[in-house]
Amino acid sequence: MIRLDATTREFGYAFTRLVNARREADEDVARDVAAIVARVRVEGDSAVRDYTRRFDRHDLDATGWRIDRADCAAAWEALDPDLRTALELAAERIAAFHVKQKPQDSETIDAAGIRLGSRWRAVDAAGVYVPGGRAAYPSSVLMNAIPAKAAGVGRLVMVTPTPDGETNPLVLAAAHIAGVDEIWRVGGAQAIAALAYGTASIPPVDVITGPGNAWVAEAKRQLYGVVGIDMVAGPSEIVVVADGRNDPEWIAADLLSQAEHDPTSQSILFTDDAGFADAVAGAVDRQIATLSTAETARASWDANGAIIRVRKLADALPLVDRLAPEHLELACDDAEALFRQVRHAGSVFLGRHTPEAVGDYVAGPNHVLPTGRRARFASGLSVLDFMKRTSFLALDAAGLATVGPAAVRLAEAEGLPAHARSVAIRLER
């Protein structure tokens, strides 16, 4: 963890270093992934089966390619009732938030009598990647699948590796409540390639979302354009802007809730109170020791954590914009006023009673958010990622007479005579 003071002369340089620090590992998997993608494209099922045998150590023909919806329903029924209730509350609130994102179709008739507008439709099929092992979070299943369903996607497919053939009951239960239509026991770059190109067994989809390791992320990158994908995801981060009237234990817990994700995660506190900064630093150290995730949290906090003193909280906001953090907590009385000045952040948590973790699970907004300063240009996952817009245009002879000559003139200027003629020929009568 580094301590910086924004009122000092050296701060500018040190902060720029913090902003530019790359936490993403440059794993060079591009070539391996390209080989997997190419083989799945050509060989289909047999390549998928072969890679699954190699990486997940089971034979799909023996363990079964698909996981039945009945198995998901059974996993759901077998859950602890309080966990079921928690997932139900989460699913309901996520659905309620996302269904409101559905864009309106639009249509106008302008002064020239030209009718024009836009119409939105869901994609036919979407695929959600769910990692195996430690990072197989039921909340991720909800956050990816429910927006697709809210968009109106007819065929929602989940792919997930089952190492040694073992399924994760929590993930299956989440797939049940989220309304996933079809589950394939396939992971890695081979799953992404199978979803993008289709195989004899696995029909292709139009959009693929969901978190994954470096191989999965690279496969999505390589297949961007063959299918739609969600934003490239990097290490998670949180920025907390807090005054001295917060309980340091609360803020320490918030910082650690990012740090425990991964050693590459980042937690940064801005405060105008030096004593509070010390208290939070102490609380972080004390709390880490008690966590089952202590090793990860400690590695993250040591390498990437920061506490930055500012003269007043508002001074933090231009600095926050440069970080463009995935998560931003404004833990102070005038959170609303500060929020109005924020330009770049994935999701903002206002006030002292809004820990980021409540947004990870049950609040409703999506927890798939732009990382690594991408909130400068990217948004969290939404129904829009599962929909597309068709523009339309209808002219009659009078409308074409009004705007057509300008189109002819521009087509001529661009050296495109057939463009010009297709308009001019209709103006002749």
Place this chain on the structure above:
Amino acid sequence: MIRLDATTREFGYAFTRLVNARREADEDVARDVAAIVARVRVEGDSAVRDYTRRFDRHDLDATGWRIDRADCAAAWEALDPDLRTALELAAERIAAFHVKQKPQDSETIDAAGIRLGSRWRAVDAAGVYVPGGRAAYPSSVLMNAIPAKAAGVGRLVMVTPTPDGETNPLVLAAAHIAGVDEIWRVGGAQAIAALAYGTASIPPVDVITGPGNAWVAEAKRQLYGVVGIDMVAGPSEIVVVADGRNDPEWIAADLLSQAEHDPTSQSILFTDDAGFADAVAGAVDRQIATLSTAETARASWDANGAIIRVRKLADALPLVDRLAPEHLELACDDAEALFRQVRHAGSVFLGRHTPEAVGDYVAGPNHVLPTGRRARFASGLSVLDFMKRTSFLALDAAGLATVGPAAVRLAEAEGLPAHARSVAIRLER
């Protein structure tokens, strides 16, 4: 050009071949582009200058790195008045259409007293790539720059190569009317890298859009994630669904307006009238001969053109959805009814007096549209490409008491104790 008949038995196979035909060249430029991107990232201006000397044959330090806005204003004033009027009409109509796309912020307070919503903001800076040479279309400048301005982008940058130092007055005039803030005389992959990473001279941007050759497209792909980009663009295409009551000359002109773009372009006619199909085929052959773009149009029509007979027009629509064309003309009386059945198309042109070319220039909707079947999942360029959404959340103690316990339960189930604690610690009082 191939002729197919959807009522025959062989049709299914032949049509699938047509759908799957790859018209995109697999130019293997990835390695060269990676080298250019890496060098510009490290060396900045000197690499940009060097590549410009090599590829565009002029020295930026001599010709000047930037093109002044005064030069654009002068180019505008020097235009033929009728061309100026045409560009003005186009700019006005494009702005009017796009400004309506600006999304609404949303905010609700739910039954638990939790306030949540989304807020949209423009990106700080956007870059528009404009190719040099033949494909330097002023209409592309308008179609890329005006949505960015409508979104509220503060700094709108244009990059364009000037081979041998020669600028294109039409492009400069278009930049003037579109309100471009800053123009750099740089093209190719080096221009994309400079915009993404910034150099000593060229400050970085957040989003890059605009057409380019294979090198430019690959650079955008490689830098996707460092910046936002528009959809990967492939060869252009048009599908026309027309009954026998159209003038075959009109429809032939429409088909040729795509064919003249590039040998890889594709023009497909669906009709229920075999005699009309023959008449259009004849008209295409006659019209091609008169075009200054005849060579390109002939190559495209011969290699990729198709005329497909269907029993009735509605039978064409499921086939159109499989093609998911960039442009779709419905040239018939009941265009509206047919349009309701279309699921996948970039832009639709309704009725006999709506040639696609009017949409390329002056109608208002964007002409940057998904190609190569990408309308299955992608949309045309819009203000959304230059904006991003921040979600927000505000809970008070009562709201947290309502949903917090479920968050704690889920965090525990996922093995994330700091997540659980950050909520639980606030529930204790």
